[in-house]
Amino acid sequence: MWVYEKKLQYPVRVSQCNPTLAKYLIEQYGGADGELAAALRYLNQRYTLPDKVTGLLTDIGTEEFAHLEMIATMVYKLTKDATPEQLKEAGLGDHYADHDRALFYHNAAGNPFTATYIQAKGDPIADLYEDIAAEEKARATYQWLIDISDDPDINDGLKFLREREVVHSQRFREAVELIKEYNEQKNFF
Amino acid sequence: MEPYPYTVNPFVHQDRFWYPFVSPFDPCPPIRAKRYVVPPNQFLGFQPPNLLQFPPAQALMKGTLWPALFSPYKKTGKVEIKDP
Numbered sequence: 591m592w593v594y595e596k597k598l599q600y601p602v603r604v605s606q607c608n609p610t611l612a613k614y615l616i617e618q619y620g621g622a623d624g625e626l627a628a629a630l631r632y633l634n635q636r637y638t639l640p641d642k643v644t645g646l647l648t649d650i651g652t653e654e655f656a657h658l659e660m661i662a663t664m665v666y667k668l669t670k671d672a673t674p675e676q677l678k679e680a681g682l683g684d685h686y687a688d689h690d691r692a693l694f695y696h697n698a699a700g701n702p703f704t705a706t707y708i709q710a711k712g713d714p715i716a717d718l719y720e721d722i723a724a725e726e727k728a729r730a731t732y733q734w735l736i737d738i739s740d741d742p743d744i745n746d747g748l749k750f751l752r753e754r755e756v757v758h759s760q761r762f763r764e765a766v767e768l769i770k771e772y773n774e775q776k777n778f779f
Numbered sequence: 780m781e782p783y784p785y786t787v788n789p790f791v792h793q794d795r796f797w798y799p800f801v802s803p804f805d806p807c808p809p810i811r812a813k814r815y816v817v818p819p820n821q822f823l824g825f826q827p828p829n830l831l832q833f834p835p836a837q838a839l840m841k842g843t844l845w846p847a848l849f850s851p852y853k854k855t856g857k858v859e860i861k862d863p
Contacts (some may be wrong), residue, residue, distance in 0.1 A: 600842075601798030655853035733816065737855045751851055756850045767825050 592652065600750045601657040603743035604667040609680035611739050612668035613698060618661045618735070618751075620695030620703040623727040625661055629654035631708040631724060635717050638710070642773075643718070643765040650758050657751055662693055664744060714769050718762055725759035790819045790847055818850040 618624045632651035636644045669677065669691050677686045684700060695703035711717055732752035736745050793816050801809040830845045838844040 598837075663848060729818065733852055733855075736852060745854075748838070750842045752852055755819055756818045757843050757848055758828065760823060760848060761820070763820060763827050 592711070598660055600660060600747055602660055602667065602747050603765070604664065605741045605743045607668065607672055609672045609677050609682055610739060611683055611741060611744065612665045613680055613685075614735060614738055615661060615668070615698075616693075616696065616729070617698040618731060619658065619693065621697035621731070622707040623724060623731050624657035624697070624703075625654045625728075626703060627707045628724055628728060628759055629658060630705075631710070632721065635710050635751075638712050639714050640719060640773075641771050642768050643714075645689070646761055646765055647717060651762065652762070653754065653758075657754065660747060660751065662752050664747065665693055666691075668744075691694060691766040701762045715766070718766050718769070722759055722762045722766075723754045723760060729755035729759070733774075789817065789822045793817055793819065793850055814855060816850065816852065819848055823847060 620626055629651050632647040632654065636651070637645035639647065669682070672680070674683075674686055677691075679685060686693070688694075696777070697703075709717075709720055711720070730754055731746050732755065736748050736752070739745055741746070795811040795815050795817055797811075797815075798812055801811060801850050825833050826845075826848075830839065832844050833841060833846060834850075841849055
């Protein structure tokens, strides 16, 4: 079970109404390397990985939901008072037709989220290497979002999220080192 | 080609550049140096104990407690690029 704290992991400030930026940010909401995919991937894999790393996957998977919440807040703030006309100009006319200003789990191109974005192979090395790759891809996505955004307040939050990806990747690399050890096995051959 | 004229520390100097072929027939003005970032998690290995820490308030803003794991990112275009 979880305990919810009604606050964001990092303050989300937005400089200006900018629905175009929201359209790009949604990549980290419902995209292949987004926070939802990350959270679901780790929280699902943890059952069948060695129990040494279960806690790590729980912690990181939980934090990904905190990141998801930050992205959602950014998208919401960027669009909440935009007129349908502005949304149309930002390329969100299709989104408005289906969802009004509601958030939805799709990527920047509008493709809906799918479970095929994630994998659970059951092999500890394979799964942890996928997790490392996912963190690096999410880090790269944040870099491209920072490059494309001219909102200094949003970029501040994105830089925080990018740094967290770097730390998560480090922890998964340490998890690989942990499971490479012989554990409680008898140490003679 | 000497992109770093000083001692290189991968925990500090995280930008890498490569220089793609530039054709006289390229339609767009060439970007001569392409940048990518190699974050410090590539070099740290299993994190050793007692690493230097940021003060707590600063760590909360930076996203990590340890300077050794901090990876700043500058927008592409705001990075000083050295031609080979």
